[in-house]
Amino acid sequence: MPYGVHAPMDSVQPARPDAPRDPGPRQTRLQKLPRRHDTVLARSDARNPQVCCVGFVSDTDIKTPRGRVSPLSGRLGSRPVIDEPINIADFERVAAEKLEAGVLGYFAGGACDEVTLRDNVEGWQRWRLRPRMLVDVSAVETSAQVLGAEVSMPILVAPVAYQRLADSEGEVGMARAAAAAGTVMCLSTLATARPSEVAAEAPAGRRWFQLYCFNDKAVTRALMDEAIESGFEAIVVTVDAPPGGRRERDLRTGFKIPEGLGVPSVQAALGVDREVTIEETFSLMDPALSWSDIEDLASDCSVPVLVKGVLTAEDAVLAVEHAAAGIVVSNHGGRQLDCVLASADALPEVVDAVEGRAAVLVDGGVRHGTDVAIALALGADAVLVGRPALWGLAAAGEEGARRVLELLRDELELALALCGCTSPAELSRAHVQRAPGASVYSV
Numbered sequence: 512m513p514y515g516v517h518a519p520m521d522s523v524q525p526a527r528p529d530a531p532r533d534p535g536p537r538q539t540r541l542q543k544l545p546r547r548h549d550t551v552l553a554r555s556d557a558r559n560p561q562v563c564c565v566g567f568v569s570d571t572d573i574k575t576p577r578g579r580v581s582p583l584s585g586r587l588g589s590r591p592v593i594d595e596p597i598n599i600a601d602f603e604r605v606a607a608e609k610l611e612a613g614v615l616g617y618f619a620g621g622a623c624d625e626v627t628l629r630d631n632v633e634g635w636q637r638w639r640l641r642p643r644m645l646v647d648v649s650a651v652e653t654s655a656q657v658l659g660a661e662v663s664m665p666i667l668v669a670p671v672a673y674q675r676l677a678d679s680e681g682e683v684g685m686a687r688a689a690a691a692a693g694t695v696m697c698l699s700t701l702a703t704a705r706p707s708e709v710a711a712e713a714p715a716g717r718r719w720f721q722l723y724c725f726n727d728k729a730v731t732r733a734l735m736d737e738a739i740e741s742g743f744e745a746i747v748v749t750v751d752a753p754p755g756g757r758r759e760r761d762l763r764t765g766f767k768i769p770e771g772l773g774v775p776s777v778q779a780a781l782g783v784d785r786e787v788t789i790e791e792t793f794s795l796m797d798p799a800l801s802w803s804d805i806e807d808l809a810s811d812c813s814v815p816v817l818v819k820g821v822l823t824a825e826d827a828v829l830a831v832e833h834a835a836a837g838i839v840v841s842n843h844g845g846r847q848l849d850c851v852l853a854s855a856d857a858l859p860e861v862v863d864a865v866e867g868r869a870a871v872l873v874d875g876g877v878r879h880g881t882d883v884a885i886a887l888a889l890g891a892d893a894v895l896v897g898r899p900a901l902w903g904l905a906a907a908g909e910e911g912a913r914r915v916l917e918l919l920r921d922e923l924e925l926a927l928a929l930c931g932c933t934s935p936a937e938l939s940r941a942h943v944q945r946a947p948g949a950s951v952y953s954v
């Protein structure tokens with residue numbers, strides 16, 4: 512079973528009756544998915560029989576010679592199942608079924624009417640790739656350099672708060688998944704595990720730390736120090752919050768971070784022996800943060816400092832002038848100010864303004880390898896994915912997050928080959944143009 516990561520072993524039959532079942536450790540993990548997905552399948556299919564559904568297979572399902580369920584089975588009138596999520600949307604559906612409504616709304620939601628949340632995904636679709644033919648793509652590699660260090664792919668894990676809401680392994684599981692995929696995980700200040708814990712539990716991984724700046728500079732310093740001492744290789748300062756955005760889904764569901772799920776690194780940095788809530792944490796952040804603070808921070812930091820939340824050429828220039836080693840083009844996953852530019856639309860002007868003086872990364876709406884290829888062609892050094900990795904984590908813990916990252920890597924590799932590129936570095940502006948009818952912004 513090459514994938515099958517979500518199939519409970521009691522419902523998946525081996526290809527041949529005499530074939531032994533894979534006894535590996537993966538089985539335990541995969542059983543985390545409940546069987547009630549069979550019901551989800553039935554519902555999804557009733558709405559739209561053409562929709563490719565995620566689900567579990569049973570003895571009666573149609574098998575291909577390799578033991579996987581034929582994608583034709585639904586069209587042939589049998590139960591419409593395949594045995595694994597085949598794209599990020601599938602992982603999202605599995606996660607949505609597992610997560611409690613308030614938690615799902617917290618992770619999936621954006622600010623206000625969620626204009627930017629939707630636009631982030633659509634933004635990549637306003638670009639078209641310009642592939643080149645008859646290039647030797649018999650050997651394609653996805654590895655890339657980011658901030659002078661090699662990653663297995665230019666796809667990093669974005670900071671996402673409170674990951675233990677999604678899975679009991681939380682940030683530790685995510686860090687292990689990123690390590691297994693050979694990429695960087697960026698840990699949130701609002702993580703449910705401290706940097707030191709993540710470093711101890713996922714020692715093989717490469718890690719960056721996302722930093723919120725507090726009114727009390729000593730608190731900010733303590734957070735940075737713990738991360739750097741724990742081997743985190745970069746500090747990513749988020750500059751598009753506070754205050755936190757207006758999350759209408761949370762207002763509707765009445766969602767609150769449950770008691771018992773604090774932010775231990777903030778608690779330690781504050782030096783208090785009690786749980787610190789998200790509300791208290793946000794109230795302690797510095798709303799007067801300025802570019803000179805970024806410069807002070809960068810000049811007093813032994814690792815590169817990136818600025819996350821830049822959407823304009825003007826701020827990109829300021830970031831470079833104030834010693835940022837990198838910029839993350841980001842609108843916080845559409846969770847802060849609604850109606851700002853989609854990341855895919857803001858990226859070109861930032862790349863142009865930076866003129867190679869700092870690394871440029873981008874997050875928001877990346878759901879396919881082709882989105883990654885477009886971002887790289889527009890000049891990004893790498894992308895970060897938040898929700899996609901989180902859906903994987905929610906679906907099947909560390910294994911699910913790892914599968915999401917591997918899926919994106921496979922999709923990127925295919926996109927590179929079909930573009931006539933043998934590595935991410937070969938993608939250039941010549942490989943991308945505005946989609947016809949979407950030429951409001953020019954490259």
Ligand code: GLV
Pocket residue numbers: 672701843846
């Ligand atoms: C935290 O950064 C959030 O967006 O909830």
